[in-house]
Amino acid sequence: MSTEFEVARLSTGDADFAQRLDALLAWESVSDxxxxxxxxxxxxxxxxxxxxxxxxxxxxxxxxxxxxxxxxxxxxxxxxxxxxxxxxxxxxxxxxxxxxxxxxxxxxxxxxWQYTEADGTVLGQQVTPxxxxxxxxxxxxxxxxxxxxxxxxxxxxxxxxxxxxxxxxxxxxxxxxxxxxxxxxxxxxxxxxxxxxxxxxxxxxxxxxxxxxxxxxxxxxxxxxxxxxxxxxxxxDMIAGPSEILVVSDGQTDPEWLAMDLFSQAEHDEDAQAIFISWDEAHLDAVQEAMERLLPTLEREPVARASIAARGALIACRDEAEALELVNRIAPEHLELSVAEPERLLPQVRHAGAIFMGRYTSEALGDYCAGPNHVLPTSGTARFSSPLGVYDFQKRSSIIHCTAASASELGKTASVLARGESLTAHARSAEYRIHD
Known part of the structure; x- marks a missing residue:
């Protein structure tokens, strides 16, 4: 394995940026x-x-x-x-x-929960493990x-x-x-x-x-x-791919902190992904220098080096707004908002598994002891998936309880719709309970 430090440098201003980003993010979790x-x-x-x-x-x-x-x-x-x-x-x-x-x-x-309608119909949901x-x-x-x-x-x-x-x-x-x-x-x-x-x-x-x-x-x-x-x-729960981290910084966080945050995921395995985004070019240079200097100090240095070389990236963007666009495009498993006012940016983050707010909140805290679950959607699936939680171990059953009067009234609507679908047994089942 080469000991020369390698990491992709991308800029949103490059003509081929979209293609390079797509190639960087491409991953199929289930194999051949x-x-x-x-x-x-x-x-x-x-x-x-x-x-x-x-x-x-x-x-x-x-x-x-x-x-x-x-x-x-x-x-x-x-x-x-x-x-x-x-x-x-x-x-x-x-x-x-x-x-x-x-x-x-x-x-x-x-x-x-349950609620009762004016005609006595009870509707609700029962939650069971x-x-x-x-x-x-x-x-x-x-x-x-x-x-x-x-x-x-x-x-x-x-x-x-x-x-x-x-x-x-x-x-x-x-x-x-x-x-x-x-x-x-x-x-x-x-x-x-x-x-x-x-x-x-x-x-x-x-x-x-x-x-x-x-x-x-x-x-x-x-x-x-x-x-x-x-x-x-x-x-x-999910089909999980390799671990990922996306760090966004405004240029004011210690580059060594950020380098180690990126390594914290890169050391998982050679396919893990660590991406850093900033609109401060000098800051990008400083983080790259810190990564190159600190990488040899890692116990899992070969794994982290391979991960950074294959799937890591430092991305220069125009401004904070463009950084947030990239966040939602990437939909990362772990997102660090290493900025002065993370609360201001939070409402604009639509897709992320877990969001780590501010300069002091390293992703590693979430892995072990912060409290929220570390089983998170990967490979862009944060667009439609959530962290593992209590709700994943429970079922929800619908509750419907009609009175004679409400069954009669609802039956009229059900009958019309059922006959429109040519499901006459449905219609007749509802019609038996209709009374004038």
Whole structure:
């Protein structure tokens, strides 16, 4: 890998700016036909062979030999034991983060409601939690206890009865911090499974793994492809692409702060994206210089370097208004408004997963402990998607309760519309209840 610092410099004044930006943003989260075929085969095998297929795939992909699913099952006692094993400082950090995440999501809880019309008709909505949810937690290149908190706690707040967690443990290596996070988040059972086979087990159930109603949590390309394949059989949160950050600065924030904010996402993986926008050319130069100087100091320097070279960019724009146009065009997962008056700009931001306001609010705080969820829409899907929340673990049922009088009156309207659609059984069903 080259050690020369590379990052794209773009300007909105360039004739080819739109094409270059489109190329920079292009991403397909679910891969080619080869991956799809492999995932389809794994799902079919798990559906047909159940636990036998799970044990075989765990031996093959995670190099973990197990004679029974009991060896791949961790109950609540083991999770509590992990919590006691970790360092006191880690226990405290998990508890502080969990408290903040739980308190934030408590405010999201929707309530059931009803109203009564003048003729006695009662209309409303009943909100109920899902029965059982599956949480996928990555366990390959890196382990993410924060992901456990962000996925499990909203489900817990929503009232989900049972939360099943799956996490791969390649070569049998178990991350105690991940298990401790599961304990803090109220998870009672964990299966050390990963990949498309874990998704299939959650979607269809096996002799040991119970079938769930919804699967949430990030994973690699095989996990993303499997989630898309089982959607409809179960609900899913989203098909997430690589992590992204877009930072907008007015030229007054310390360039080193901004460089490290960009690296905080670039270090996730080589496909992550970090973009910086400013209308101050000298500031752009200063941030680029800080990035070049600080990059060699990172522990994950090769990953961050590859990410910045492939998908990073520093963009010069004309003014604040044009910067906001770019924000809404890009629809980033994470947006930092590193400006003097972020509240003034906020109403103009239409598309962003999470918005970090002001110079002191680094995106990293949102990843771990600020409170809002860090499971966010990527790859421009913030145009129509929202962060994971309590509402993702609940259903809404409509309530309709007619009196004899209101059924008679509504029946007249329903009859006309039903006969207009040639659905006479509909019409007659309504007409039976009409009386003069």
């Amino acid at each position: 036909a080869r991956v799809q075929q492999s995932v389809d085969e794994i799902i079919a095998a798990v559906r047909q062979q159940g636990d036998v297929a799970l044990l075989e795939y765990t031996r093959r992909f995670d190099r973990l030999g197990a004679d029974s699913m009991a060896e791949l099952t961790l109950e609540s006692e083991r999770l509590a034991e992990a919590f006691e094993r970790i360092e006191p400082q880690q226990r405290e950090a998990l508890e502080v983060a969990a408290r903040r995440v739980r308190e934030y999501h408590q405010r999201q809880k929707p309530t059931s 899902l029965d059982r949810v599956g949480i996928y937690v990555p366990g390959g290149k890196a382990a993410y206890p924060s992901s456990v908190l962000m996925n499990a706690l909203p489900a817990h707040v929503a009232g989900v009865d049972e939360i099943i967690m799956v996490v791969p443990t390649p070569d049998g290596v178990v991350n105690e911090l991940v298990l401790a996070a599961a304990h803090v988040a109220g998870v009672k059972r964990v299966f050390t499974l990963g990949g498309a086979q874990a998704v299939a087990a959650l979607a269809y159930g096996t002799e040991t793994v119970p079938r769930v109603d919804k699967i949430v949590g990030p994973g690699n390309i095989f996990v993303a492809t499997a989630k898309r394949a089982v959607f409809g059989q179960v609900g899913i």
